[in-house]
Amino acid sequence: MKFITYDAGNGARVGLVNAAGIVDLTKHAGVNSLRALIADGKVDAMAAHADAAADHALDDVSFLPVIPDPVHIWCVGVNYMDHLQEAIDAGLPRSKSEHPMIFGRYADTLVGHKENMMKSPVFTKFDYECELAVIIGKGGRHIAKEDALSHVAGYSCFNEGSARDWQYHTSQVVPGKNFAKTGGFGPWMVTADEIPDPQVLDISTVLNGETLQSANTKDMIFDVATVIAYVSNMSELQPGDVIASGTPSGVGQSREPQVFMQPGDVCEIHIENVGTLVNEIAEG
Numbered sequence: 001m002k003f004i005t006y007d008a009g010n011g012a013r014v015g016l017v018n019a020a021g022i023v024d025l026t027k028h029a030g031v032n033s034l035r036a037l038i039a040d041g042k043v044d045a046m047a048a049h050a051d052a053a054a055d056h057a058l059d060d061v062s063f064l065p066v067i068p069d070p071v072h073i074w075c076v077g078v079n080y081m082d083h084l085q086e087a088i089d090a091g092l093p094r095s096k097s098e099h100p101m102i103f104g105r106y107a108d109t110l111v112g113h114k115e116n117m118m119k120s121p122v123f124t125k126f127d128y129e130c131e132l133a134v135i136i137g138k139g140g141r142h143i144a145k146e147d148a149l150s151h152v153a154g155y156s157c158f159n160e161g162s163a164r165d166w167q168y169h170t171s172q173v174v175p176g177k178n179f180a181k182t183g184g185f186g187p188w189m190v191t192a193d194e195i196p197d198p199q200v201l202d203i204s205t206v207l208n209g210e211t212l213q214s215a216n217t218k219d220m221i222f223d224v225a226t227v228i229a230y231v232s233n234m235s236e237l238q239p240g241d242v243i244a245s246g247t248p249s250g251v252g253q254s255r256e257p258q259v260f261m262q263p264g265d266v267c268e269i270h271i272e273n274v275g276t277l278v279n280e281i282a283e284g
Contacts, residue, residue, distance in 0.1 A: 001050060002188040002275075003043070003154070005034050005068055005112070006061040012068065015061075016046055017188055021054030022061065028052065034189065035067050035240030038137055038153045043191060063112035065185040066156045067135060070107060071238040074231050075131075075160060077101035077173065079246025080219050086254040100222045100230050105160075105244070109178050113187035116282035117161050119263055120179050125164035126261040126281070129247035130205040130213050130269045132198060133158035134224055135189050136241040141232055148228035151237065154191045155198060157269045157277035158244045159184035159205075161261070164253045184269065184279040185242070195273055198224045202272040203248065208265055212255070215248030222246075 002017035008024075014031045015022040025031040028049060037043055078084045078101055111117060119126045137153030161183045167176025177183075195201070198217060205213035222230070224245055231243065252259040261267060261281045269277040 001047065001191045003034055004186070004188040005064040005066055007064060008056055008061045012064055015056070016049050017058070018050055018052070018054065021058055022056040023049050023052045024055040025049065027055065033069070035069055038135070039239035043137070043153060063114055063186050065107070065110045065112050066189045067240045067242055068107065070240050070242045072235060072241040073105040073107065073244070074241070075103050075105050075177065075244040076222065076227055076246040077103060079221050080215060080248040081221055082215070082219065082249035083247055083251065084221070086249045086251070089254070096221070100227050102231060102234070103173055103177065105177050105183065108180055110183045110185045111181050111279065112185065113277050113279070115279060116181070117159065117184055117267070117279045118181040118284040119261065119281055120163070121283065123163035123165050123179070124260070125253065126182070127162045127164050127252040128205050128207060128212070128261055128267050129160035129162060129251060130203050130271070131158040131160050131244045131247050132201065132203060132217055132271055132274070133185060134198070134228070134243040134245055136237045136239060136243070137192070139236065139238045139241070141236040143229050143232040143237070145225045145229040148225035149192070151228060152192045153239070154189040155195050155274050156186060156189050157271050157274055159267060159269050159277060159279060160244050160247060181284070184277050186277050187275050190274050201274065204270045205250065206268040206270065207259070207261065212252070212259065213248055213250035219248060220246060
Protein backbone atom coordinates (compact mmCIF):
# COMPACT_ATOMS: atom_id res chain seq x y z
CA MET A 1 0.00 0.00 0.00
CA LYS A 2 0.97 3.61 -0.52
CA PHE A 3 0.16 6.28 2.08
CA ILE A 4 0.45 10.04 1.65
CA THR A 5 0.01 13.16 3.71
CA TYR A 6 -1.62 15.87 1.64
CA ASP A 7 -3.69 19.04 1.61
CA ALA A 8 -6.78 19.36 -0.58
CA GLY A 9 -7.50 22.87 0.61
CA ASN A 10 -8.77 22.06 4.07
CA GLY A 11 -5.62 21.19 6.00
CA ALA A 12 -3.37 18.16 6.31
CA ARG A 13 -5.03 14.81 5.62
CA VAL A 14 -3.88 11.21 5.29
CA GLY A 15 -4.61 9.26 2.14
CA LEU A 16 -4.27 5.81 0.64
CA VAL A 17 -3.17 5.83 -3.00
CA ASN A 18 -4.79 3.33 -5.35
CA ALA A 19 -5.13 3.06 -9.13
CA ALA A 20 -7.97 5.61 -9.16
CA GLY A 21 -6.34 8.27 -7.01
CA ILE A 22 -6.44 9.10 -3.31
CA VAL A 23 -8.79 7.57 -0.77
CA ASP A 24 -9.26 10.11 2.04
CA LEU A 25 -8.53 8.14 5.24
CA THR A 26 -9.17 11.22 7.36
CA LYS A 27 -12.74 11.21 6.05
CA HIS A 28 -13.40 7.48 5.90
CA ALA A 29 -11.34 6.11 8.79
CA GLY A 30 -10.73 9.08 11.11
CA VAL A 31 -6.98 9.04 10.46
CA ASN A 32 -5.52 12.47 11.16
CA SER A 33 -1.82 11.61 11.24
CA LEU A 34 0.23 9.00 9.40
CA ARG A 35 2.66 8.92 12.30
CA ALA A 36 -0.22 8.17 14.69
CA LEU A 37 -1.60 5.50 12.35
CA ILE A 38 1.80 3.79 12.39
CA ALA A 39 2.14 4.15 16.16
CA ASP A 40 -1.31 2.66 16.71
CA GLY A 41 -0.39 -0.39 14.63
CA LYS A 42 -3.32 0.14 12.26
CA VAL A 43 -1.53 0.42 8.93
CA ASP A 44 -2.54 -3.09 7.81
CA ALA A 45 -6.18 -2.43 8.72
CA MET A 46 -6.31 0.28 6.06
CA ALA A 47 -6.26 -2.46 3.42
CA ALA A 48 -10.05 -2.46 3.84
CA HIS A 49 -10.03 0.84 1.91
CA ALA A 50 -7.61 -0.22 -0.82
CA ASP A 51 -10.30 -0.66 -3.49
CA ALA A 52 -12.51 2.23 -2.43
CA ALA A 53 -13.51 4.98 -4.83
CA ALA A 54 -11.02 7.82 -4.95
CA ASP A 55 -11.85 11.12 -3.26
CA HIS A 56 -9.14 13.08 -5.06
CA ALA A 57 -6.95 12.84 -8.13
CA LEU A 58 -3.24 12.97 -7.41
CA ASP A 59 -2.92 16.12 -9.52
CA ASP A 60 -5.58 17.93 -7.49
CA VAL A 61 -3.82 18.00 -4.12
CA SER A 62 -0.71 19.46 -2.53
CA PHE A 63 1.69 16.83 -1.26
CA LEU A 64 3.16 17.34 2.21
CA PRO A 65 6.22 15.53 3.59
CA VAL A 66 5.18 11.91 4.06
CA ILE A 67 5.69 12.16 7.82
CA PRO A 68 5.38 15.89 8.56
CA ASP A 69 6.10 15.53 12.27
CA PRO A 70 8.65 12.79 13.01
CA VAL A 71 10.21 12.73 16.45
CA HIS A 72 13.61 12.07 14.85
CA ILE A 73 15.17 12.36 11.41
CA TRP A 74 18.53 10.60 11.28
CA CYS A 75 20.77 10.83 8.22
CA VAL A 76 23.70 8.65 7.21
CA GLY A 77 26.73 10.31 5.64
CA VAL A 78 29.03 8.79 2.97
CA ASN A 79 27.26 5.42 3.02
CA TYR A 80 28.15 4.29 -0.51
CA MET A 81 31.73 3.29 -1.28
CA ASP A 82 31.84 5.17 -4.58
CA HIS A 83 30.57 8.34 -2.87
CA LEU A 84 33.20 7.92 -0.16
CA GLN A 85 35.89 7.59 -2.82
CA GLU A 86 34.73 10.67 -4.74
CA ALA A 87 34.80 12.66 -1.49
CA ILE A 88 38.36 11.49 -0.80
CA ASP A 89 39.37 12.30 -4.39
CA ALA A 90 37.94 15.80 -3.91
CA GLY A 91 40.24 16.31 -0.93
CA LEU A 92 37.52 16.15 1.73
CA PRO A 93 38.48 14.80 5.16
CA ARG A 94 36.75 11.44 4.76
CA SER A 95 37.82 7.84 5.34
CA LYS A 96 36.09 4.50 5.72
CA SER A 97 34.78 4.16 9.25
CA GLU A 98 33.99 1.20 11.46
CA HIS A 99 30.64 2.81 12.25
CA PRO A 100 28.00 4.77 10.29
CA MET A 101 28.35 8.55 10.19
CA ILE A 102 25.09 9.82 11.73
CA PHE A 103 23.72 13.35 11.96
CA GLY A 104 20.30 14.86 12.60
CA ARG A 105 17.96 16.87 10.43
CA TYR A 106 14.86 18.83 11.41
CA ALA A 107 11.33 18.40 10.07
CA ASP A 108 11.02 22.02 8.92
CA THR A 109 13.88 21.47 6.46
CA LEU A 110 11.66 19.19 4.34
CA VAL A 111 8.98 19.73 1.71
CA GLY A 112 6.69 17.30 -0.05
CA HIS A 113 6.52 16.03 -3.62
CA LYS A 114 6.07 18.86 -6.17
CA GLU A 115 6.71 21.50 -3.52
CA ASN A 116 9.60 23.94 -4.02
CA MET A 117 12.95 23.27 -2.42
CA MET A 118 14.29 26.67 -1.40
CA LYS A 119 17.73 28.03 -2.20
CA SER A 120 18.60 30.67 0.37
CA PRO A 121 20.56 33.69 -0.87
CA VAL A 122 23.13 33.07 1.90
CA PHE A 123 24.51 29.93 0.26
CA THR A 124 25.64 29.27 -3.30
CA LYS A 125 26.39 25.53 -3.48
CA PHE A 126 22.98 23.83 -3.32
CA ASP A 127 23.55 20.12 -3.93
CA TYR A 128 21.22 17.16 -4.51
CA GLU A 129 21.41 13.73 -2.86
CA CYS A 130 19.13 10.82 -3.76
CA GLU A 131 18.45 8.64 -0.72
CA LEU A 132 16.19 5.81 0.36
CA ALA A 133 14.16 6.99 3.35
CA VAL A 134 13.34 4.34 5.94
CA ILE A 135 10.24 4.99 8.04
CA ILE A 136 10.16 3.25 11.40
CA GLY A 137 7.03 1.30 12.32
CA LYS A 138 7.71 -0.40 15.61
CA GLY A 139 9.91 1.65 17.89
CA GLY A 140 12.55 0.29 20.18
CA ARG A 141 15.95 0.54 21.78
CA HIS A 142 18.95 -1.78 21.30
CA ILE A 143 17.38 -3.46 18.27
CA ALA A 144 19.29 -6.47 16.98
CA LYS A 145 20.38 -6.29 13.35
CA GLU A 146 18.58 -9.54 12.56
CA ASP A 147 15.31 -8.03 13.84
CA ALA A 148 15.77 -4.55 12.43
CA LEU A 149 13.71 -4.83 9.24
CA SER A 150 10.70 -5.96 11.27
CA HIS A 151 10.73 -2.46 12.77
CA VAL A 152 10.21 -0.79 9.36
CA ALA A 153 6.78 0.56 8.39
CA GLY A 154 7.80 1.52 4.87
CA TYR A 155 10.07 3.39 2.50
CA SER A 156 10.05 6.66 0.60
CA CYS A 157 12.25 8.88 -1.57
CA PHE A 158 14.43 11.56 0.00
CA ASN A 159 16.37 14.41 -1.57
CA GLU A 160 18.87 15.36 1.12
CA GLY A 161 19.43 18.84 -0.26
CA SER A 162 22.68 20.25 1.10
CA ALA A 163 24.19 23.73 1.31
CA ARG A 164 27.77 22.58 0.71
CA ASP A 165 29.43 25.90 1.55
CA TRP A 166 27.75 25.91 4.97
CA GLN A 167 28.30 22.17 5.40
CA TYR A 168 32.07 22.73 5.43
CA HIS A 169 32.24 25.85 7.58
CA THR A 170 33.51 23.51 10.32
CA SER A 171 33.89 19.77 10.79
CA GLN A 172 30.20 19.59 11.78
CA VAL A 173 27.95 19.08 8.74
CA VAL A 174 24.69 20.02 10.47
CA PRO A 175 24.45 23.69 9.33
CA GLY A 176 24.57 22.66 5.68
CA LYS A 177 21.81 20.13 6.18
CA ASN A 178 19.25 22.19 8.08
CA PHE A 179 18.24 25.24 6.08
CA ALA A 180 14.45 25.54 5.92
CA LYS A 181 12.74 23.72 3.04
CA THR A 182 15.95 22.50 1.44
CA GLY A 183 15.07 18.78 1.37
CA GLY A 184 12.39 16.76 -0.40
CA PHE A 185 10.50 13.80 1.13
CA GLY A 186 7.87 11.83 -0.76
CA PRO A 187 5.76 11.30 -2.68
CA TRP A 188 4.41 8.56 -0.40
CA MET A 189 5.31 5.75 1.96
CA VAL A 190 5.34 2.32 0.33
CA THR A 191 4.68 -0.28 3.02
CA ALA A 192 7.50 -2.64 3.89
CA ASP A 193 5.66 -5.73 2.66
CA GLU A 194 6.05 -4.39 -0.88
CA ILE A 195 9.83 -3.96 -0.43
CA PRO A 196 10.97 -7.28 1.07
CA ASP A 197 14.65 -6.44 0.46
CA PRO A 198 15.67 -2.76 0.60
CA GLN A 199 19.18 -3.64 -0.62
CA VAL A 200 18.27 -4.41 -4.25
CA LEU A 201 16.76 -1.11 -5.42
CA ASP A 202 17.98 1.06 -8.29
CA ILE A 203 18.26 4.68 -7.19
CA SER A 204 19.01 7.80 -9.24
CA THR A 205 18.91 11.60 -9.46
CA VAL A 206 17.81 13.40 -12.61
CA LEU A 207 18.41 17.17 -12.77
CA ASN A 208 16.76 19.03 -15.64
CA GLY A 209 16.44 15.77 -17.57
CA GLU A 210 20.06 14.65 -17.09
CA THR A 211 20.87 11.62 -14.93
CA LEU A 212 23.60 12.66 -12.49
CA GLN A 213 23.44 9.82 -9.96
CA SER A 214 22.70 6.17 -10.70
CA ALA A 215 23.34 3.28 -8.32
CA ASN A 216 21.75 0.42 -6.43
CA THR A 217 21.15 0.18 -2.70
CA LYS A 218 23.19 -3.03 -2.62
CA ASP A 219 26.22 -0.72 -2.75
CA MET A 220 25.61 0.75 0.71
CA ILE A 221 28.53 0.39 3.09
CA PHE A 222 26.15 -0.07 6.04
CA ASP A 223 22.87 -1.68 5.03
CA VAL A 224 19.49 -0.56 6.34
CA ALA A 225 19.36 -3.21 9.07
CA THR A 226 22.81 -2.26 10.35
CA VAL A 227 21.91 1.43 10.47
CA ILE A 228 18.65 0.80 12.34
CA ALA A 229 20.45 -1.33 14.91
CA TYR A 230 23.22 1.24 15.34
CA VAL A 231 20.92 4.25 15.72
CA SER A 232 18.68 2.38 18.17
CA ASN A 233 21.62 1.95 20.53
CA MET A 234 22.00 5.72 20.63
CA SER A 235 18.37 6.84 20.53
CA GLU A 236 15.10 5.07 21.21
CA LEU A 237 13.46 4.89 17.82
CA GLN A 238 9.85 6.05 17.64
CA PRO A 239 7.09 5.09 15.19
CA GLY A 240 7.29 7.48 12.26
CA ASP A 241 10.97 8.26 12.73
CA VAL A 242 12.85 8.71 9.47
CA ILE A 243 16.30 7.42 8.55
CA ALA A 244 17.79 8.81 5.33
CA SER A 245 20.20 6.05 4.38
CA GLY A 246 22.86 7.90 2.39
CA THR A 247 23.60 8.89 -1.20
CA PRO A 248 25.74 7.33 -3.95
CA SER A 249 28.37 9.03 -6.10
CA GLY A 250 27.61 11.73 -8.62
CA VAL A 251 26.82 14.59 -6.26
CA GLY A 252 27.30 18.04 -7.70
CA GLN A 253 30.27 19.06 -5.57
CA SER A 254 32.35 16.14 -6.89
CA ARG A 255 31.63 16.62 -10.59
CA GLU A 256 33.96 18.34 -13.06
CA PRO A 257 32.77 21.02 -13.47
CA GLN A 258 30.69 21.20 -10.31
CA VAL A 259 26.91 21.21 -10.70
CA PHE A 260 24.66 22.89 -8.15
CA MET A 261 20.91 23.41 -8.18
CA GLN A 262 19.62 26.82 -9.17
CA PRO A 263 16.17 28.46 -9.04
CA GLY A 264 14.05 27.08 -11.89
CA ASP A 265 15.82 23.70 -11.93
CA VAL A 266 13.74 20.52 -11.53
CA CYS A 267 15.24 17.67 -9.53
CA GLU A 268 13.83 14.14 -9.61
CA ILE A 269 14.69 11.27 -7.26
CA HIS A 270 13.82 7.83 -8.64
CA ILE A 271 13.83 4.68 -6.50
CA GLU A 272 12.79 1.35 -7.94
CA ASN A 273 9.46 0.04 -6.56
CA VAL A 274 9.14 3.13 -4.36
CA GLY A 275 8.40 6.03 -6.68
CA THR A 276 9.61 9.36 -8.02
CA LEU A 277 10.01 12.52 -5.97
CA VAL A 278 9.96 15.74 -8.01
CA ASN A 279 10.87 19.20 -6.70
CA GLU A 280 11.49 22.50 -8.41
CA ILE A 281 14.13 24.81 -6.95
CA ALA A 282 13.07 28.32 -5.95
CA GLU A 283 14.78 31.30 -4.35
CA GLY A 284 13.89 31.98 -0.75
